[in-house]
Amino acid sequence: MIYINTKDSNEQVSFRQATINGLASQGGLYVPKSIPTLDSDWIQNIENYSDHEIGFHVMRQLIGTDSLSDDQLRKIVKETLSFDTPVVDLGHKINVLELFHGPTLAFKDVGARFMSRCLGQFNNEEEVNVLVATSGDTGSAVASGFFGVEGVKVTILFPKGKVSPFQEYQMSSLGHNIKAVEVEGTFDDCQALVKQAFRDKELNKKYSLSSANSINVARLLPQALYYFLAYKQMKQRGLSDELVFSVPSGNFGNITAGLLAKKMGLPIKRFVAANNANDTFYQYIQSGEWQPKPSVQTYSNAMDVGAPNNFDRILYLFDNNFTDIRREIKAYTYSNEETLTKMKSYYSSTDYVLDPHGAVGLLALEADLSLSEVGVFLATAHPKKFESVVVKAIPDYPIQQVDLGECQKFEIADDYIAFVNEIG
Ligand SMILES: *Cc1c(COP(=O)(O)O)cnc(C)c1O
Numbered sequence: 039m040i041y042i043n044t045k046d047s048n049e050q051v052s053f054r055q056a057t058i059n060g061l062a063s064q065g066g067l068y069v070p071k072s073i074p075t076l077d078s079d080w081i082q083n084i085e086n087y088s089d090h091e092i093g094f095h096v097m098r099q100l101i102g103t104d105s106l107s108d109d110q111l112r113k114i115v116k117e118t119l120s121f122d123t124p125v126v127d128l129g130h131k132i133n134v135l136e137l138f139h140g141p142t143l144a145f146k147d148v149g150a151r152f153m154s155r156c157l158g159q160f161n162n163e164e165e166v167n168v169l170v171a172t173s174g175d176t177g178s179a180v181a182s183g184f185f186g187v188e189g190v191k192v193t194i195l196f197p198k199g200k201v202s203p204f205q206e207y208q209m210s211s212l213g214h215n216i217k218a219v220e221v222e223g224t225f226d227d228c229q230a231l232v233k234q235a236f237r238d239k240e241l242n243k244k245y246s247l248s249s250a251n252s253i254n255v256a257r258l259l260p261q262a263l264y265y266f267l268a269y270k271q272m273k274q275r276g277l278s279d280e281l282v283f284s285v286p287s288g289n290f291g292n293i294t295a296g297l298l299a300k301k302m303g304l305p306i307k308r309f310v311a312a313n314n315a316n317d318t319f320y321q322y323i324q325s326g327e328w329q330p331k332p333s334v335q336t337y338s339n340a341m342d343v344g345a346p347n348n349f350d351r352i353l354y355l356f357d358n359n360f361t362d363i364r365r366e367i368k369a370y371t372y373s374n375e376e377t378l379t380k381m382k383s384y385y386s387s388t389d390y391v392l393d394p395h396g397a398v399g400l401l402a403l404e405a406d407l408s409l410s411e412v413g414v415f416l417a418t419a420h421p422k423k424f425e426s427v428v429v430k431a432i433p434d435y436p437i438q439q440v441d442l443g444e445c446q447k448f449e450i451a452d453d454y455i456a457f458v459n460e461i462g
Pocket of ligand 1: 145293
């Protein structure tokens, strides 16, 4: 399978190379040169296949045969889909796809596990150094996903005091090939350090740097799988005819993977993009103008993205046609207040505990679903991960105690030099 650069279609690479490179040149993103379509008989029969068979079949079409053998891909899929992704019926044609049963309790586990194992296969000769900045969730998923993967060392930069204790614990307690570095500053400072490192040609060469952020194809593509697995479950219940997916969105990787699944032939009727106050995409759907802006902090902080990275991929999937994008994706935006109110009222009426991201997804789904349709919103994280917000809505929610004393000691990277020495 050939992957091309969204900024320069002459740059054509294999899946393997796209994974190693991460970002394409000129800040472009890799996309499959042509979108493979699945046999309609296969989709009609999807409930007869195991989740691992579905994962293998879909990923085989997406990555082609030139980068991984059947045995390698089977093993990677098996290790990626190693936890359940159940669709839970909440009544009134509302369902939740729970993507938080993985090791770090958020959907990013799927992409991180797939990517880490691909990189492990692709880099046999020399050690690779994965460098990633995080505001919380990415770091914990990457730490867990890459833990123990041979030939790959991971350095995670996180802003001191700005991630939850639970996230900090997940990132910094593993040790071995995973190193968490606490940075005096904000997420943007962490990101700036990482970008600076990637721009430094000498450093890149010396340490064979690689990124693990959500723009990497090997993280993005496997996210298409849980739309297939959700469809299978809905089909088994006879409810798959008019499926609408609502996706709480930040960088728009998750929803891009869903759009890709549909393009491959999965019969999803349409999508809803749920934004918090970071409403760049919502504004785009209203006006047709793409105007990225600085992010603002909200309760659903994994979606605090003012310049969603995957927008160019959405444009590519729709051939830049705004009318088609608008037909396929509705968009909504919700405030912190609205999010909390929903978490509170939904718990009183159903006993279901929403995390703030899922709550935004549910709000958008309820606002948009028509009578004939069946809705599925994605619960992207376990409420436990955002318990400090959850207790504002549900005061008796049990808080989990995390003993940070067990973590390895952090190093502080407060300037570039210290940082470079750090990863060496
Ligand atoms: C990363 C994340 C999101 C946003 O997903 P994108 O693919 O960036 O749109 C939503 N919810 C949670 C809990 C996340 O960790």
